[in-house]
Amino acid sequence: MTSSGPGPPNGHRATLVEVAALAGVSRSLASLVIRGAPGPSAASREAVLRAAAELGYRPDPAAKLLREHRSRVLGVVFDPGDPFHADLLEAVYPAAERCGYEVVLGARVPTHPEHRAVEGLIRSRCEGLLLVGAEADAVQLRGLGVRLPVAVIGRRGDEAGVDSVRAADPRGAAAAVDLLVDLGHRRIRHVDGGRHPGAAERRRGYRAAMRRHGLDPDVVKGDHTEESGVRAAGRLLDGAEGITAVLAGNDRCAVGVVDTLRRAGVDVPGDISVIGYDDSRLARLTHIDLTTVAQDAEQTARLAVEAVVERLDGDVDLPPRDILLNPRLVIRGTTGPASALRRT
Amino acid sequence: MTSSGPGPPNGHRATLVEVAALAGVSRSLASLVIRGAPGPSAASREAVLRAAAELGYRPDPAAKLLREHRSRVLGVVFDPGDPFHADLLEAVYPAAERCGYEVVLGARVPTHPEHRAVEGLIRSRCEGLLLVGAEADAVQLRGLGVRLPVAVIGRRGDEAGVDSVRAADPRGAAAAVDLLVDLGHRRIRHVDGGRHPGAAERRRGYRAAMRRHGLDPDVVKGDHTEESGVRAAGRLLDGAEGITAVLAGNDRCAVGVVDTLRRAGVDVPGDISVIGYDDSRLARLTHIDLTTVAQDAEQTARLAVEAVVERLDGDVDLPPRDILLNPRLVIRGTTGPASALRRT
DNA sequence: TTGAAAGCGCTAACAT
């Protein structure tokens, strides 16, 4: 915690002139030493460092910023409470550090909506912005992108003139279908995510993959909540329609499905296989152990950081990029062979 | 999103001198107008505002800060992904705003541990710090508290010389026991949270309440994961010990218990009642519908903000306070009368 | 290798 440290524990904050005076050198020389610039002799270096330590000197970021016109800070807007955003943040920090940037966070919550978060971060003198799942429309995004370099994660942004990094959802859904077909499933239902971001792409990927395998797509409406999974499972139980596998719109929905089926005495994956989407912490819980489609948080975060940094450190007017990442299928315990068909 | 706005959309940022020049007034007068200080006549006000708009002027926070030596910014360290922290953040923003402060966030993640988050926030020139669930020890906390006003949430801090706001866990556990006893339960087991923060207090509250009702405490070791609930339920199923109610150490553990019991055909709450702790989003899911003990996030956040602000805006050397909040029992669908006793 | 001087954009006395 950088404990209280030496020097005056409280009150007056030492300034660079004072350090220089104590070291018996000029302000500028002290400045060079403090920020490790080449030039100063070993002797002066030693003297300044000792004086700084003695006074408990800490450079004033505001003054530095005023002078340099650069903060080397990246702002990130995200949803606290969203596990995938937590994974992304975890990866954003090292990525930013490698590029020589610090990170400040702004939450997107009802009491502090996206535009407020953005303004706050800009006031915190960040030079570039990462929006994890923007809710701004294309016009607002474009306006923001003019003010400073912006990258959006999880949504397309190139149409608004900003970079974006996102998973290729159609491919993820297709991979899930492929796995199920490999396991012998033919009647595979998709509980979709309605109008949630990404849902349309997943639906599209599912449909295309089914047709590719010569199978009939079977989509039922849903959303990205447990509720929707519960309802879908209910219909499955009522209808007993010979369906042996379900691709849910996301993990929450999948958990609703699995839960309801199992409580009704249906064996998962013995009778019915279920696949989720997102590989959220939920899916990884051992008592759930959900087969699901994962996005690579580490790579996503890294590419988004690098996109912004690239503009910051030079190429200001590259055309906006839309980076698509391949999702990865994580096979766990809710999928199995279709051999043990329900006898309907 | 404060769209791109008028003025030079890009490139040169207008300065206050330029605005003043265009408005035909002095720097200081322009300054007064810009920050809405009393004094300037309606005419000058109008002129300055018009000029500012025309140039797309935005005050430079770095310069302002350098001059004023105050940022009116509060730093908050939290765990992204933790739903309760999300609730707190939601309440922190309006609380800070009412006090005239802004909020900057720093995440506590493996790649960016607490002390780095703290340093980052301090560099972001925050004047006070809120630690949501500090992991620093008392010595580090004390060192930090010397540098700037600090409040910790969810853990005691007065011994380290900083303010703290937390739920009175013993009372929460006691309230849960009281409810179960009211419902006629006598054999109530507590699956504890091991060494997790708060677990000891909950255990203590449970024990005291049981004794108060003339009942024998029955504590089994656990932790704050679903796993632990699964194991505890397993033991319940094996033993068939006539236990009719379980107080889990937290919601995750409770969900593990409920899940396992129900899959084994035990009716919750018909055969066994289960109470969680925390009222996390998990507990609120309708298909889980867990009776649980809730902390008041809104009040917690508000009191913590006010504690820090109070020190910032005057009383620097109040003695540290440890504010205890009463938890609230949220009765949902996993508790019921003990009448339908399991016949063992 | 070191120092002197200028100035980043703003606010806060102190005049007027």
Add this chain to the structure above:
DNA sequence: ATGTTAGCGCTTTCAA
């Protein structure tokens, strides 16, 4: 009600 003057703490030419 408005303008003048001095810096805030730092970096950065430019000279020595």
